[in-house]
Amino acid sequence: MRVPQTWRTIVAIALLSAGAGCSGDAPAASPDDTESPPDVPETDPPAPALDPDLAVLSPTERLVRISMSLRGQRPAIADLERVAADPSALGELVDDYMRSPEFGVTMRDLHNETLLMRAEILRFPARDGLAGFGVNEINESMTEAPLRLIEDIIASDRPYTEIVTADYAMANDVVTRLWAGISGFSPTGPAWQRVSWDDSRPKAGILSSSAVFLRHRSAGFNYNRGRANAISKALLCYDFLSRDVIVDGSIDLSDPDAVANAVVENADCASCHQSLDPLASFFWGWRPAINGGQAEYPVEMYFSDREGLWQRATGREPAFFGLGGSTLDDLGTLIAEDPRFSLCAAERFYTYFAQIDAVDMPFGLRAWLQEVFVDSGFDAKALTRAIMLSPQFAVAYGETDAAAEQAVGLKKARPAQLARMMEELTGFQWKTNVRGFGDVELLQNDTFGFRVLGGGIDSFFVIQPSHTMNATASLMLRSLATQAAGFAVDSDFSQPADQRRLLTAVEATTRDESAIRTQLVSVHARLHGLLLQTDSADVDDSYALFRGALERTDNVARAWKTTLAAMLQDPRVTYY
Numbered sequence: 073m074r075v076p077q078t079w080r081t082i083v084a085i086a087l088l089s090a091g092a093g094c095s096g097d098a099p100a101a102s103p104d105d106t107e108s109p110p111d112v113p114e115t116d117p118p119a120p121a122l123d124p125d126l127a128v129l130s131p132t133e134r135l136v137r138i139s140m141s142l143r144g145q146r147p148a149i150a151d152l153e154r155v156a157a158d159p160s161a162l163g164e165l166v167d168d169y170m171r172s173p174e175f176g177v178t179m180r181d182l183h184n185e186t187l188l189m190r191a192e193i194l195r196f197p198a199r200d201g202l203a204g205f206g207v208n209e210i211n212e213s214m215t216e217a218p219l220r221l222i223e224d225i226i227a228s229d230r231p232y233t234e235i236v237t238a239d240y241a242m243a244n245d246v247v248t249r250l251w252a253g254i255s256g257f258s259p260t261g262p263a264w265q266r267v268s269w270d271d272s273r274p275k276a277g278i279l280s281s282s283a284v285f286l287r288h289r290s291a292g293f294n295y296n297r298g299r300a301n302a303i304s305k306a307l308l309c310y311d312f313l314s315r316d317v318i319v320d321g322s323i324d325l326s327d328p329d330a331v332a333n334a335v336v337e338n339a340d341c342a343s344c345h346q347s348l349d350p351l352a353s354f355f356w357g358w359r360p361a362i363n364g365g366q367a368e369y370p371v372e373m374y375f376s377d378r379e380g381l382w383q384r385a386t387g388r389e390p391a392f393f394g395l396g397g398s399t400l401d402d403l404g405t406l407i408a409e410d411p412r413f414s415l416c417a418a419e420r421f422y423t424y425f426a427q428i429d430a431v432d433m434p435f436g437l438r439a440w441l442q443e444v445f446v447d448s449g450f451d452a453k454a455l456t457r458a459i460m461l462s463p464q465f466a467v468a469y470g471e472t473d474a475a476a477e478q479a480v481g482l483k484k485a486r487p488a489q490l491a492r493m494m495e496e497l498t499g500f501q502w503k504t505n506v507r508g509f510g511d512v513e514l515l516q517n518d519t520f521g522f523r524v525l526g527g528g529i530d531s532f533f534v535i536q537p538s539h540t541m542n543a544t545a546s547l548m549l550r551s552l553a554t555q556a557a558g559f560a561v562d563s564d565f566s567q568p569a570d571q572r573r574l575l576t577a578v579e580a581t582t583r584d585e586s587a588i589r590t591q592l593v594s595v596h597a598r599l600h601g602l603l604l605q606t607d608s609a610d611v612d613d614s615y616a617l618f619r620g621a622l623e624r625t626d627n628v629a630r631a632w633k634t635t636l637a638a639m640l641q642d643p644r645v646t647y648y
Contacts, residue, residue: 113163125475131159136601143174144489201369206510213246233408239275276404282373296352309416350391353382487526498560553640
């Protein structure tokens with residue numbers, strides 16, 4: 073029997089609530105430019121009504137937010153002009169952006185903040201079967217594999233439930249050499265390909281991934297409880313550690329037998345462990361941990377003959393919140409059918425894009441997005457589209473103090489978004505090569521780069537991004553903007569005008585004010601999403617900067633580098 077969606081939502085919210093206890097700045101838009109015309113596309117079913125005291129972005133500002141959210145790139149000038157003339161084009165552009173490779177990268181970024189895969193402490197040496205690869209390449213390939221599976225499912229328009237039920241995996245050459253049990257990889261095919269697990273492990277999407285359970289290890293007498301909570305938290309938004317637990321001080325926590333007895337007979341302990349321990353029993357087939365430095369390639373991570381070890385540990389047979397099962401594919405099916413899974417996905421997607429905490433997401437919005445998601449057949453793109461076109465995602469600021477408290481009017485570009493944006497705008501890639509470690513993208517690395525300093529996460533010590541600017545983020549942006557500006561000017565002036573990225577209307581000898589202003593109009597559109605006239609105040613300001621730099625250096629290229637460096641540090645680049 074198909075349970076009505078309303079009741080699925082009520083049940084999901086009730087289940088989440090049972091575990092309880094277990095400000096935005098105004099954007100650059102002027103008040104006259106904040107109300108979206110009525111022909112901005114609606115969603116079906118309609119989104120919850122927006123608080124009338126919340127102002128929304130103009131259509132072109134919405135486009136900038138949508139493009140940065142979905143791709144980590146600024147919209148093309150043609151797209152800005154199209155939306156300015158016809159706001160209803162936003163829907164078609166959302167669909168276009170979701171067909172781009174950059175949207176797949178965004179999906180990997182989103183799910184990394186959920187699964188916390190990109191931890192650089194998990195390293196394997198570049199020897200034997202992996203000789204010739206850099207340590208960084210090995211680490212990135214290994215941790216990226218389950219994220220690539222999720223990306224492939226979404227990009228292929230397959231039901232999102234397949235992230236826990238798919239019978240295939242994704243691998244590149246490194247992953248194929250690293251893990252035992254992989255077959256079907258073609259050395260002449262694409263870098264990342266669909267492959268099969270040909271060993272005895274059950275087929276259950278990311279729950280079959282060796283990398284997932286290397287990242288979420290289980291040592292000592294943890295008995296896979298940490299793994300169980302990591303999966304519950306990531307896929308159901310249910311964190312056992314969020315519950316209020318009164319620890320009985322009379323229990324000798326250093327005695328495994330005393331602990332094993334307490335989690336069954338002590339009421340305070342059993343309130344969590346009666347659900348946690350049976351869930352943990354699904355994961356006994358995985359090795360508890362691996363010392364990467366001593367690993368032999370290919371690494372065996374799964375052993376079917378270990379599945380029954382729960383009998384000698386917790387003694388609790390595998391079960392999913394009271395529902396029986398025995399293997400990982402059973403668990404994947406149970407998760408996919410749980411209403412909390414779709415509700416959690418709606419929450420994860422929205423809070424990632426909106427850059428808010430889950431506790432600040434209204435229940436009505438969460439329930440509406442779950443309904444859209446389920447009714448679409450678990451289409452992640454349909455969920456994303458609903459978010460992008462919702463009035464809640466278009467909020468600019470609050471017009472009253474009370475409304476301002478709930479408004480997050482500006483979104484801050486994450487380091488990975490800045491990297492993609494700068495490369496698309498200027499062609500600049502901020503990277504270096506470290507001997508023995510390999511190529512390093514400095515905005516996507518923590519050992520040698522600046523990901524955490526720029527507000528990102530390292531997926532181990534820092535697991536929540538920062539959405540505000542601070543001293544290290546400002547210094548990082550200054551250095552990035554300066555180097556990107558220099559690279560852009562040198563690169564553009566060395567190529568024909570039709571192959572340039574930014575400086576398409578001037579040359580290295582152009583000093584004519586009219587030509588400079590025309591070029592600045594184009595640069596403002598590309599960098600800041602503003603459609604301006606040559607005599608606008610913004611163009612006046614940027615031309616004054618260019619003229620001052622030119623008078624000081626008498627070098628047109630140097631003046632452009634100074635101007636672009638300043639414009640690339642503008643808050644309108646960092647925020648959207």
